[in-house]
Amino acid sequence: MAAHQEKKLAEERKHQNMQNDTKTSQGQWGRAWEVDWFSLASILFLLVFAPLIVYYFIMSCAQYQCSLTDPLLDLLKGDKHLSDIWNRTPRLTYRAAGIYSLWVAFQVVLYVSIPDFCHKFLPGYVGGVQEGAVTPAGVVNKYEINGLQAWIITHVLWFANASCFHFFSPTIIFDNWIPLLWCANILGYTVSTFAMIKGYFFPTNAKDCKFTGNFFYDYMMGIEFNPRIGKWFDFKLFFNGRPGIVAWTLINLSFAAKQQELYGEVTNSMILVNVLQGIYVLDFFWNEAWYLKTIDICHDHFGWYLGWGDCVWLPYLYTLQGLYLVYYPVQLCTAHAVGVLMLGLLGYYIFRMTNHQKDLFRRTNGNCRIWGKKPEYIECSYMSVDGTKYYSKLMTSGFWGWARHFNYTGDLMGSLAYCLACGFEHILPYFYIIYMTILLTHRCIRDEHRCSSKYGKDWKHYTAAVPYRLLPGIF
Ligand code: NDP
Numbered sequence: 001m002a003a004h005q006e007k008k009l010a011e012e013r014k015h016q017n018m019q020n021d022t023k024t025s026q027g028q029w030g031r032a033w034e035v036d037w038f039s040l041a042s043i044l045f046l047l048v049f050a051p052l053i054v055y056y057f058i059m060s061c062a063q064y065q066c067s068l069t070d071p072l073l074d075l076l077k078g079d080k081h082l083s084d085i086w087n088r089t090p091r092l093t094y095r096a097a098g099i100y101s102l103w104v105a106f107q108v109v110l111y112v113s114i115p116d117f118c119h120k121f122l123p124g125y126v127g128g129v130q131e132g133a134v135t136p137a138g139v140v141n142k143y144e145i146n147g148l149q150a151w152i153i154t155h156v157l158w159f160a161n162a163s164c165f166h167f168f169s170p171t172i173i174f175d176n177w178i179p180l181l182w183c184a185n186i187l188g189y190t191v192s193t194f195a196m197i198k199g200y201f202f203p204t205n206a207k208d209c210k211f212t213g214n215f216f217y218d219y220m221m222g223i224e225f226n227p228r229i230g231k232w233f234d235f236k237l238f239f240n241g242r243p244g245i246v247a248w249t250l251i252n253l254s255f256a257a258k259q260q261e262l263y264g265e266v267t268n269s270m271i272l273v274n275v276l277q278g279i280y281v282l283d284f285f286w287n288e289a290w291y292l293k294t295i296d297i298c299h300d301h302f303g304w305y306l307g308w309g310d311c312v313w314l315p316y317l318y319t320l321q322g323l324y325l326v327y328y329p330v331q332l333c334t335a336h337a338v339g340v341l342m343l344g345l346l347g348y349y350i351f352r353m354t355n356h357q358k359d360l361f362r363r364t365n366g367n368c369r370i371w372g373k374k375p376e377y378i379e380c381s382y383m384s385v386d387g388t389k390y391y392s393k394l395m396t397s398g399f400w401g402w403a404r405h406f407n408y409t410g411d412l413m414g415s416l417a418y419c420l421a422c423g424f425e426h427i428l429p430y431f432y433i434i435y436m437t438i439l440l441t442h443r444c445i446r447d448e449h450r451c452s453s454k455y456g457k458d459w460k461h462y463t464a465a466v467p468y469r470l471l472p473g474i475f
Pocket of ligand 1: 293294295296351355358361362392393394395396400404405407408411443447451454
């Protein structure tokens with residue numbers, strides 16, 4: 001039995017390494033080879049409107065007390081012109097450019113020059129040099145996993161400055177929020193354009209490039225799978241994780257400091273947002289090695305979607321709750337605050353445990369215990385392009401027996417908790433849950449489409465055994 005399982009495992013590995021000798025097999029990975037009109041229209045829409053959406057949200061907070069409708073009404077009624085709004089928008093400043101350059105340079109230094117030491121003293125933490133998944137060209141990249149260390153060093157320095165050194169005010173991020181937005185945009189566009197040029201002229205691995213012939217699609221979705229400079233500077237890992245996600249918790253701390261400065265206190269809603277999002281960020285860094293195996297790293301190429309998205313969309317729109325609370329310092333009643341905390345912690349628990357169960361199940365090839373029992377699963381098979389049959393397993397017990405993407409459900413519960421912490425006065429802080437619902441539902445459908453083509457009738461057996469996607473009995 002064990003020998004049989006070993007053989008299957010070896011076949012799985014062999015299959016992974018064999019894939020993508022041909023263009024046809026590469027097509028199973030990552031983004032498309034050919035662009036249909038719907039994808040092109042969506043991409044053009046995002047290229048034009050995503051930067052405007054970010055600007056609109058941040059401007060609404062700065063000029064309209066976080067009302068999303070008032071700017072539109074003003075413009076429609078003719079009370080204001082676009083130029084009025086634009087003229088009141090802070091411009092790029094030397095100070096912001098200096099802060100931002102220092103910030104990014106510091107994160108680059110932490111990323112490339114300090115090998116991980118956290119894994120040497122933190123039991124259970126996986127850091128240091130780790131291998132990523134096999135790329136379409138059959139390359140296995142090595143990554144220096146040192147995000148937790150970068151996060152800890154950055155935050156220790158932040159607190160040291162706030163409590164002892166006072167080199168700068170902890171409100172520095174809020175005070176330069178819009179000038180910093182221009183800097184983030186400059187970096188986002190520069191890195192995306194550089195990645196495109198690099199893909200054409202000096203790719204890290206030419207076999208891992210995809211060209212559709214459509215300029216906009218290639219710019220947006222990326223050409224290179226894993227662009228790198230030198231041996232260790234990996235664009236995807238750095239931009240996905242470092243300037244944006246390390247900054248996420250600092251941005252929230254800066255918003256809390258601003259509340260303190262303006263109102264003489266930090267509200268319980270602000271503390272909740274800081275704590276719940278802080279747990280999510282820490283979880284990301286604690287599990288950075290696991291992150292190497294997620295769709296972002298295993299399937300997406302590096303283009304504007306990741307480059308600009310990580311520099312601008314993530315730090316500016318994922319932190320809207322904290323920004324909102326600077327303008328509306330909501331003090332929640334105890335029952336409301338406890339409800340938000342419980343929802344956030346429960347969501348986090350489900351998110352983490354569901355991901356952990358699948359990870360454990362796949363790592364041990366099902367030889368583990370889930371909720372004290374041997375896991376149940378459906379044996380499934382799939383064919384490679386050369387007609388060889390391979391085997392895998394889809395778990396049908398634990399949280400994976402409740403719904404096919406219960407990890408997304410947990411993520412959505414946590415996201416809803418951040419929004420609920422802001423009370424019910426405005427829609428703006430609820431943007432996050434609306435966005436995450438669209439993102440994760442779309443991702444769920446996209447993933448299931450891929451799994452259905454991969455596993456065929458076995459996927460049908462699996463969906464019959466676990467009929468719901470996100471919410472048992474509903475969807
Ligand atoms: P998943 O971790 O859910 O992985 C999906 C893959 O798992 C499938 O393609 C399939 O791969 C395998 N699989 C599916 N069902 C089973 C099963 N029953 N048993 C075993 N394996 C199965 O997807 P993601 O990488 O999208 O998500 C990772 C986490 O990241 C999620 O918790 C998500 O919430 C979070 N996330 C957060 C975002 C944010 O902006 N905050 C954005 C995106 C994700 P195979 O082909 O190997 O069978």
